[in-house]
Amino acid sequence: xxxxxxxLIGPWRRSLQLRVVTSTVALGVLAxxxxxxxxxxxxxxxxxxxRVRTARAESQVLAARAQSTFDSSAAxxxxxxxxxxxxxxxxxxxxxxxxxxxxxxxTRALDNTAAIRLDTVLTGGxxxxxxxxxxREAVRTDPDRQQITIIDLERSSLxxxxxxxxxxxPDLPAVVIGQxxxxxxxxxxxxxxxxxxxxxxxxLDLVQRLFLIGGVxxxxxxxxxxxxxxxxxxxxxxxxxxxxxxxxxxxxxERMRAKGADDLxxxxxxxxxxxxxxxxxxxxxxDLSRVQQVFVSDVSHELRTPLTTIRMAADLMYxxxxxxxxxxxxxxxxxxxxxxxxxxxxxxxxxxxRFDAGAAALELDQVDLGAxxxxxxxxxxxxxxxxxxxxxxxxxxxxxxxxxxxxxxxxVVRNLVVNAIEHGEGRPVIIRVAQNTTAAAxxxxxxxxxxxxxxxxxxxxRFWRADPARARTTGGTGxxxxxxxxxxxxxxxxxxxxxxxxxxxxxxxTLPRTAGIPIEESPLPLAPLPVDADATTRLRPVRLLxxx
Amino acid sequence: xxxxxxxxxxxxxxxxxxxxxxxxxLALAEMLGIVLRGEGLDVxxxxxxxxxxxxxxxxxPDLILLDVMLPGMDGISVCKRIRAESGVPIVxxxxxxxxxxxxxxLESGADDYVVKPFKPAELIARVRARLRRGDDNEPExxxxxxxxxxxxxxxxxxEGSQISLTPLEFDLLVALARKPWQVYTREVLLExxxxxxxxxxxxxxxxxxxxxxxxxxxxPEDPKIVVTVRGVGYKAGTGG
Numbered sequence: 001x002x003x004x005x006x007x008l009i010g011p012w013r014r015s016l017q018l019r020v021v022t023s024t025v026a027l028g029v030l031a032x033x034x035x036x037x038x039x040x041x042x043x044x045x046x047x048x049x050x051r052v053r054t055a056r057a058e059s060q061v062l063a064a065r066a067q068s069t070f071d072s073s074a075a076x077x078x079x080x081x082x083x084x085x086x087x088x089x090x091x092x093x094x095x096x097x098x099x100x101x102x103x104x105x106x107t108r109a110l111d112n113t114a115a116i117r118l119d120t121v122l123t124g125g126x127x128x129x130x131x132x133x134x135x136r137e138a139v140r141t142d143p144d145r146q147q148i149t150i151i152d153l154e155r156s157s158l159x160x161x162x163x164x165x166x167x168x169x170p171d172l173p174a175v176v177i178g179q180x181x182x183x184x185x186x187x188x189x190x191x192x193x194x195x196x197x198x199x200x201x202x203x204l205d206l207v208q209r210l211f212l213i214g215g216v217x218x219x220x221x222x223x224x225x226x227x228x229x230x231x232x233x234x235x236x237x238x239x240x241x242x243x244x245x246x247x248x249x250x251x252x253x254e255r256m257r258a259k260g261a262d263d264l265x266x267x268x269x270x271x272x273x274x275x276x277x278x279x280x281x282x283x284x285x286x287d288l289s290r291v292q293q294v295f296v297s298d299v300s301h302e303l304r305t306p307l308t309t310i311r312m313a314a315d316l317m318y319x320x321x322x323x324x325x326x327x328x329x330x331x332x333x334x335x336x337x338x339x340x341x342x343x344x345x346x347x348x349x350x351x352x353x354r355f356d357a358g359a360a361a362l363e364l365d366q367v368d369l370g371a372x373x374x375x376x377x378x379x380x381x382x383x384x385x386x387x388x389x390x391x392x393x394x395x396x397x398x399x400x401x402x403x404x405x406x407x408x409x410x411x412v413v414r415n416l417v418v419n420a421i422e423h424g425e426g427r428p429v430i431i432r433v434a435q436n437t438t439a440a441a442x443x444x445x446x447x448x449x450x451x452x453x454x455x456x457x458x459x460x461x462r463f464w465r466a467d468p469a470r471a472r473t474t475g476g477t478g479x480x481x482x483x484x485x486x487x488x489x490x491x492x493x494x495x496x497x498x499x500x501x502x503x504x505x506x507x508x509x510t511l512p513r514t515a516g517i518p519i520e521e522s523p524l525p526l527a528p529l530p531v532d533a534d535a536t537t538r539l540r541p542v543r544l545l546x547x548x
Numbered sequence: 549x550x551x552x553x554x555x556x557x558x559x560x561x562x563x564x565x566x567x568x569x570x571x572x573x574l575a576l577a578e579m580l581g582i583v584l585r586g587e588g589l590d591v592x593x594x595x596x597x598x599x600x601x602x603x604x605x606x607x608x609p610d611l612i613l614l615d616v617m618l619p620g621m622d623g624i625s626v627c628k629r630i631r632a633e634s635g636v637p638i639v640x641x642x643x644x645x646x647x648x649x650x651x652x653x654l655e656s657g658a659d660d661y662v663v664k665p666f667k668p669a670e671l672i673a674r675v676r677a678r679l680r681r682g683d684d685n686e687p688e689x690x691x692x693x694x695x696x697x698x699x700x701x702x703x704x705x706x707e708g709s710q711i712s713l714t715p716l717e718f719d720l721l722v723a724l725a726r727k728p729w730q731v732y733t734r735e736v737l738l739e740x741x742x743x744x745x746x747x748x749x750x751x752x753x754x755x756x757x758x759x760x761x762x763x764x765x766x767x768p769e770d771p772k773i774v775v776t777v778r779g780v781g782y783k784a785g786t787g788g
Contacts, residue, residue, distance in 0.1 A: 301617055301644070301664075304574075304643040305576055305643060306573075307665040308579075308664040309573070309579045310665075311666070312576075312668045313583075313690050315667055315668045316582070316583065316586075363751065366778050367779070368779050401779045407749065
């Protein structure tokens with residue numbers, strides 16, 4: 001039961017079952033109401049027609065009896081006497097006092113112009129005449145035939161309460177039949193028989209109650225059936241969804257139960273076929289990835305060993321280049337430099353393919369980004385001095401800790417700082433370190449040529465160059481920022497760039513302080529504040545490296 | 549199996565040590581020989597792993613340069629076998645920088661590693677750093693926790709019983725014990741113990757600290773002698 005309740009309360013949108021059951025019940029209520037109303041009307045009409053038929057037959061007999069009484073009683077000159085006789089004749093038409101099946105009203109016809117006037121007679125405790133004027137008019141218009149109408153007989157028009165059970169409502173439908181009798185010298189008089197339909201009403205009330213109970217039961221049954229049927233459909237679908245989720249979560253051996261030959265079994269089979277297919281595809285990709293990793297590793301080893309020999313030989317020659325002929329000496333220098341470049345390129349390529357193969361793994365530790373920045377700055381001291389660049393670290397007094405791979409983060413920061421020095425045109429480079437509750441960040445700001453619009457996302461592309469026409473002067477491989485971006489991603493961190501032409505650029509690395517807890521916001525702005533122009537005077541230089 | 553052992557006679561001057569090169573690449577081995585010989589070192593070469601153990605036992609080198617990928621027996625196994633009987637400095641030559649490969653190499657007992665392609669100067673610096681130790685030991689006794697260290701005698705004892713450490717582990721322990729009040733960053737330890745002049749691989753420190761702890765701590769899971777200072781590095785503990 002709680003299950004049903006939960007489903008009913010649960011959001012309409014989420015449960016197909018709830019929707020089906022609700023719409024089935026709604027449609028059922030509508031159909032049963034329409035059908036019930038129609039049937040009820042038919043029963044009511046049948047009952048009324050029946051009553052009218054018996055009433056007409058009975059009233060015809062009674063009216064004839066009254067007419068013959070009037071005919072046989074010789075016209076008396078004495079009005080009072082005649083009045084008395086007429087009254088008795090009318091009362092005789094009514095049933096005994098405690099019988100409420102019939103009331104009689106005897107009244108002068110509307111178009112009677114005779115001089116003698118008889119009293120109007122109401123039988124059976126009628127307080128006033130419930131006969132509508134329209135019926136009286138009809139009797140006047142067509143006096144030779146019985147005129148019939150159905151009225152609502154009001155309880156207030158009765159002197160005594162009838163005992164019948166159906167007299168619980170303020171009014172009750174009643175058949176009224178009117179006809180004319182000739183009261184000899186007194187002229188035409190209307191004789192009305194009123195038949196309250198209390199029995200018919202009681203029957204109708206019973207039928208209505210039965211219809212209501214039946215309708216409620218039917219709707220409940222309909223809802224239950226809909227619930228059962230949808231459950232048979234929805235449960236396998238839900239199971240399929242569950243299996244699909246587990247598949248997506250990496251449990252590739254999950255399968256649906258697919259027994260029988262019905263549509264659901266077909267669904268199960270198709271689903272399992274899909275899962276088999278997916279599984280084999282994934283296995284294939286995993287194999288490919290493994291092959292790729294092994295290949296990368298092998299290439300690495302195979303290339304590096306001869307390269308080491310070449311490198312050592314070249315270094316040996318390079319150390320003694322002074323003893324060589326000038327052309328040979330210069331050749332050795334070129335060989336030496338290009339070997340450096342080749343090595344860097346090879347290392348970066350292998351690193352990138354390691355990322356591509358998904359073989360890169362994090363070695364997490366608590367890393368102090370401030371200390372790391374200081375370390376990086378002292379490592380690039382020589383380069384900064386050669387370029388005449390001042391390096392400034394702006395870090396809080398306390399340590400800025402993040403759970404990160406020190407080797408990778410240091411590589412990223414060194415790369416950013418070297419880039420800033422190389423593109424900073426000798427102007428100061430500021431390295432900011434900060435933290436907030438979820439993240440720690442390092443931003444490297446240079447004041448060099450900056451970036452053109454749109455370039456801030458292109459810089460992370462492999463082998464991207466700001467100006468392809470510009471001669472390559474620096475030793476970069478073109479993969480540095482791409483690798484840095486991969487390193488940042490591996491940490492679930494951000495690496496973003498900002499730049500304006502001739503305003504310089506900012507590269508910001510944001511790392512989660514605790515692995516697995518997402519960054520909400522970087523503690524450092526990406527774009528520099530407008531006051532940044534005199535930032536160098538505002539900053540507290542932790543380490544200041546002046547060009548000599 | 550015939551082991552191919554080549555011995556280059558050292559130059560007549562300045563023999564400072566004997567290096568065993570275990571590498572299957574003959575060109576690289578020869579080049580290494582030329583460079584090391586140029587530094588005045590004696591060089592022995594074997595080309596496969598299974599011959600390395602025999603060559604080590606026959607020649608008792610002062611240092612071993614060990615390629616990780618070898619025919620016969622791989623470098624990791626060779627390293628474990630040699631480490632089982634000697635604390636001789638082992639420098640691995642590896643073409644892989646993946647964390648797993650490096651850590652496995654270090655955990656098998658190597659003191660240091662050089663990634664191919666390396667510069668001759670870099671290799672020589674590492675080799676010198678590993679050979680240099682023991683040159684200038686003056687009598688000195690240190691205490692760290694419940695351990696007694698005899699620096700000149702290269703021995704560590706706990707309640708009179710000797711604890712066997714490799715020379716590198718010994719150096720690491722001595723560095724920490726000499727200044728028990730100081731917290732050493734991994735970088736400083738790399739410089740002092742391994743002789744790195746520039747930033748090196750801090751994984752070296754981590755792995756060796758683990759190895760040292762497994763030998764000297766009562767409970768390596770809850771170290772008391774070599775204590776981690778989160779976010780900074782290591783320091784000597786009270787040993788309690």
